[in-house]
Amino acid sequence: MCLVFVCGQDERVVSRQPAPGSCPYCGGMIQAVDVDSNWNFCFLPLYHKTKRRHYCTMCARKLMVQGKT
Template sequence: MCLVFVCDEDERVIGRHEAPGAVQAVDVETQWRLCFVPLYFKSKRRHICSICGRRLVVRY
């Protein structure tokens, strides 16, 4: 008996916004799929340095 799970995670950039300073706010939509069936959608806002391109961690 052989059991195979085909999982995939896809990230898509929805939009970019200029934030104060040398920072860009990027809206990202994440989609998880199991055998090409979408299971989970989540939208996030990430902050990226405009100069070096590194992801910044924002703590509230």
């Protein structure tokens, strides 16, 4: 008997906005991207979250934003 779990993650871009500052690697413009992610188990939604990610438009690196202390 074989038991197969069908799990998956769907991500889609909700919006894009220019972010202040410049890329520390190449000096390019930074873009803030809102990504909607869903985890599914056998086509049943289990988890839903919207995340904001920052990318450089020149070198396409994913950038980490550090909070103020």
